[in-house]
Each structure stands twice: as structure tokens, then as C-alpha cells.
Amino acid sequence: MxxxxxxxxxxxxxxxxxxxxxxxxxxxxxxxxxxxxxxxxxxxxxxxxxxxxxxxxxxxxxxxxxxxxxxxxxxxxxxxxxxxxxxxxxxxxxxxxxxxxxxxxxxxxxxxxxxxxxxxxxxxxxxxxxxxxxxxxxxxxxxxxxxxxxxxxxxxxxxxxxxxxxxxxxxxxxxxxxxxxxxxxxGGILAESWNRATAGGYSGQYRDNATQLQRWDGTRWVSYPRHLGGIAPQGALAAGEYTGQYRDEGGRLQRWDGTVWRPVVPVSGWAFNNDGGYFKAVTYGEALTDTAVPTISAQFTTPVTGAVLVTVGFLGNAQADTAYTRMSVNLRLGGTMVLAADEQRSATVTGRQMTSVSHTFRATGLKPHTVYDAVGAYVCSPGSTNAWIDNRFIRVDPLV
Known part of the structure; x- marks a missing residue:
């Protein structure tokens, strides 16, 4: 032989x-x-x-x-x-x-x-x-x-x-x-082989897996684009390998927050509903009556600045010439109130005339790369009955 x-x-x-x-x-x-x-x-x-x-x-x-x-x-x-x-x-x-x-x-x-x-x-x-x-x-x-x-x-x-x-x-x-x-x-780079379960021999050894250069970190093969500071290409990572890692996903840059991927430049949060309803309370509440959608909420991810612009608006009226109807938002992180609805952060209609109004305010000091909820909140002046609120919307834009 x-x-x-x-x-x-x-x-x-x-x-x-x-x-x-x-x-x-x-x-x-x-x-x-x-x-x-x-x-x-x-x-x-x-x-x-x-x-x-x-x-x-x-x-x-x-x-x-x-x-x-x-x-x-x-x-x-x-x-x-x-x-x-x-x-x-x-x-x-x-x-x-x-x-x-x-x-x-x-x-x-x-x-x-x-x-x-x-x-x-x-x-x-x-x-x-x-x-x-x-x-x-x-x-x-x-x-x-x-x-x-x-x-x-x-x-x-x-x-x-x-x-x-x-x-x-x-x-x-x-x-x-x-x-x-x-x-x-x-010291040589191992060629791609069909038995990819083979462990490396020392930390710092490299191999080619047919599509990427990989480095043995002592316990596993790590693709080179995923290495510290590298941006992983689209489809390379389902989960991040360290907090602060970045990846390209459909042309958008995302950051791993330790649990999920978050957009580095977040898109606007948006909520809208045109099924009108009534509200009657002198303190802020989040639900209307006589509507199929009592509550609207816009989820958003904060940018690195931790600052956003929140815009609220609606079409509505009050039940008296001197009465008012207001819409604001409650900002929540999980179940915790971060910024409560307030008249200085509200869109306001005064009187019986049906009117479309909107208001924009700035929210700062939020945690970067974190998911928040902006929930619509409503209030009407004392003595009013069934303030009408229709075409409600919430929009949250990142300030980068």
C-alpha cells in the first residue's frame, strides 16, 4: 500500500x-x-x-x-x-x-x-x-x-x-x-473544513469558515467582524455578544443593549386612532368611553442623547363656552411613570366649537437606547360633561 x-x-x-x-x-x-x-x-x-x-x-x-x-x-x-x-x-x-x-x-x-x-x-x-x-x-x-x-x-x-x-x-x-x-x-490560518466543531488549539488562532475569518477566543470561534469594535454584517448575529456591539440590519445600524437589538438612530414612535370617544374627569386619565379603542400608546426607543420631541393632537370640543378639553401623555418605562401628563405639555381646546389642535414638547434625561411608552392622557375642566375627543395621535421623534 x-x-x-x-x-x-x-x-x-x-x-x-x-x-x-x-x-x-x-x-x-x-x-x-x-x-x-x-x-x-x-x-x-x-x-x-x-x-x-x-x-x-x-x-x-x-x-x-x-x-x-x-x-x-x-x-x-x-x-x-x-x-x-x-x-x-x-x-x-x-x-x-x-x-x-x-x-x-x-x-x-x-x-x-x-x-x-x-x-x-x-x-x-x-x-x-x-x-x-x-x-x-x-x-x-x-x-x-x-x-x-x-x-x-x-x-x-x-x-x-x-x-x-x-x-x-x-x-x-x-x-x-x-x-x-x-x-x-x-501560526497559519486553518482552511475551512466540513468538521467545524473542532476546537482551536490556542487563544489567538485563526481559521477561515468559507465566509468569514474567525478567531479562537479560548472557548469558541468568534467571527472577525463580530470582534470588539467591529460591526457585524447583516445576518451574521441573531444575538449580540456584548453590550454596545453594533450590527447592520437592512441598512440600519443597531446596537445590542444586552438583551435586544436597538436602532442606533431610532425611528419615530407613532400612534393614531380616529374612533372618537368621550372623557369626563378633572384629573388625567388614559381611557375614553364610547369608543372601540379607549387608549392609544406610542412605543419608542430613545437615541443616545436621551432626548425626544413629543407631539400630541386631537379634534374635539368642550361642553361649555368657558370649558376646556386637554390631551397630554404619560411617559412610562415599563410600568414606572417617568413623566406624568401636565397642562404645560398638552394640546387644549376651549369652548363648544369643534377644533383641531396639537402641541409639541421636549422630554430630556431619558435613558439612551431604551424603550419607553407614551400613553395618551386626557382631562377636562371641572363641571364639563362628556368632552369629545376624536382623531387622537401621538408622535415621538428622537433628538440626535
Whole structure:
């Protein structure tokens, strides 16, 4: 078999030990570490024309039957900590043949590149590098076999029940799932691979996940645009990773407040209803009678200045020439009153004549990037009966 490794003392076969060609062809040098004495197992990336991540050690079938091909390539396989990492090379296209399927149940087989080293595992009685199929157990929902020490998984292959050369073999377009992962020299950027669950080896290591550059922060891979101070592109983050982080969302800049995304430049809050109703009270209240919508409320997010312009308006009248009807707002943060309705912050109609009025006032000292509610509040002069209020609206504009 054309699988060769540097740094094996000798081989099981009668051939001599490491050759000069072994040393030239096998990858050497300090590979990406996973510990003080261990390296990341993986395939060396690269393709002939640079179009693909890696051509090396690709498992595929090109004819009907139970036989697959493995493309040549180079890899590093970490054995035990004491044994170290083995540089391995497959120099030629090589065929591997799968056993026939179980009569009743499917199974999943594992294709691995494996190093046997009798110096560190005498019980195996072998010293060589090989391509190997680890046969899975047949079951209605078969599991993938465990990867043994000193082995690098290349692919898992689903072998259906009853599969054989006589029944047409394996459907190679769906049977193979690529398990190769890349490895590079220490300090290098890991190439994208299909096994993205692989942890980094040290804080500050980088990898390419096919769309973004990512950095290992000690516990997880963090996409570079999400890093401290970076603006995450649209669709990259469902939730923020720290308070004060920014993202682009549909062309609008948003800020993560620790719980939800808030617009950096908030849009105006707005509430309107044209189903009129009556109000009769000498103190402010938020509900009209004889209307389908007793209360209106405009929700808004404060800008960084914590200041907004609030405008209220309505069409209405009072029931006496000298009486008044007013509309203002109660500003609330959650259920807490922040700024109560007041005549100095109200739109006022005096007399029986139906009149449209509005009033704008400034509210300051609000918490930046925080959601508030502006709720319509009404009052009429003492002695009035059924003050009429129609076409009510509230508008809140950020002051930036």
C-alpha cells in the first residue's frame, strides 16, 4: 500500500525504515498545536489549481459496486502524547472495498488513515501507516464507529441493508459524508473544513469558515467582524455578544443593549386612532368611553442623547363656552411613570366649537437606547360633561 510515514523506526514488512523519499514527501515542521506536546491531526489543504480547499485524501466512488477511491495527499496524525504526531503521505490513488451490507439493517463504516506503532502500542503488533475501513454495527439507526487513537477520519459511508456488487453496490452520490479537517503550520490560518466543531488549539488562532475569518477566543470561534469594535454584517448575529456591539440590519445600524437589538438612530414612535370617544374627569386619565379603542400608546426607543420631541393632537370640543378639553401623555418605562401628563405639555381646546389642535414638547434625561411608552392622557375642566375627543395621535421623534 502506498501509505508512508516519516519517523517510524521500521515497518512490519521486510522493507527498511524511513527513506529519504519518506522524509521529503511527509509534512514536517511545527504543526498547529492542541497542547504542549500535541498537534492537530488533519489533512494539509491545497489543490492543483487552487480552486478547492483540499484535494488530498478525498474518498469517492466512480463506478457501481462496493469499491471506493482515496485520492493521494498528505496529513498529520497525532498519536498518544508520548508518541507525538506522525506525518503521513498517500502517494497514489488507492482503492478500498467495503463489506456487503447486513441482510436486515444498514450500518455506517468509517474510513480512516491510521498509524500503527508497535514501539508505543506493542499489543497491536504492527508498525506501519495504512488506509483502513472501520466497520460499524448494523442497526435501524446505525451509529458511526469511534475513531481509534492514532487515526484520522476521512469519511463515513452509509452501507444500506443488503448492499452488494450484485445489487448495484453503493449509491456514491449520497453514501459518502466527508469528514476531513485541515491542519496547517503553527501560526497559519486553518482552511475551512466540513468538521467545524473542532476546537482551536490556542487563544489567538485563526481559521477561515468559507465566509468569514474567525478567531479562537479560548472557548469558541468568534467571527472577525463580530470582534470588539467591529460591526457585524447583516445576518451574521441573531444575538449580540456584548453590550454596545453594533450590527447592520437592512441598512440600519443597531446596537445590542444586552438583551435586544436597538436602532442606533431610532425611528419615530407613532400612534393614531380616529374612533372618537368621550372623557369626563378633572384629573388625567388614559381611557375614553364610547369608543372601540379607549387608549392609544406610542412605543419608542430613545437615541443616545436621551432626548425626544413629543407631539400630541386631537379634534374635539368642550361642553361649555368657558370649558376646556386637554390631551397630554404619560411617559412610562415599563410600568414606572417617568413623566406624568401636565397642562404645560398638552394640546387644549376651549369652548363648544369643534377644533383641531396639537402641541409639541421636549422630554430630556431619558435613558439612551431604551424603550419607553407614551400613553395618551386626557382631562377636562371641572363641571364639563362628556368632552369629545376624536382623531387622537401621538408622535415621538428622537433628538440626535
Amino acid at each position: 502506498p501509505v508512508r510515514s516519516a519517523w517510524l523506526i521500521n515497518r512490519t514488512s521486510t522493507e527498511s525504515g524511513q527513506s529519504r523519499a519518506d522524509t521529503r514527501l511527509a509534512p514536517t515542521g511545527a504543526m498547529a498545536p492542541t497542547g504542549a506536546l500535541t498537534s492537530a491531526s488533519g489533512v494539509l489543504p491545497g489543490s492543483k489549481d487552487g480552486r478547492y480547499i483540499m484535494d488530498a485524501l478525498y474518498v469517492y466512488g466512480d463506478t457501481a459496486g462496493m469499491t471506493a477511491n482515496v485520492a493521494p495527499g498528505r496529513a498529520v496524525i497525532q498519536g498518544s502524547e508520548a508518541a507525538g504526531a506522525y506525518p503521513v503521505v498517500l502517494t497514489d490513488y488507492t482503492q478500498i472495498t467495503f463489506d456487503d451490507g447486513n441482510a436486515a439493517n444498514p450500518r455506517q463504516d468509517l474510513v480512516v488513515l491510521r498509524v500503527y506503532d508497535a514501539q508505543f502500542n506493542p499489543s497491536l503488533g504492527r508498525t506501519e501507516a495504512v488506509l483502513e475501513i472501520i466497520k460499524g454495527a448494523p442497526a435501524p439507526n446505525p451509529e458511526v464507529p469511534l475513531v481509534p487513537e492514532g487515526a484520522l477520519p476521512l469519511a463515513r459511508v452509509m452501507v444500506p441493508a443488503g448492499a452488494s456488487v450484485g445489487t448495484g453496490g453503493l449509491n456514491w452520490s449520497t453514501a459518502v459524508y466527508d469528514l476531513r479537517q485541515s491542519t496547517v503550520g503553527v
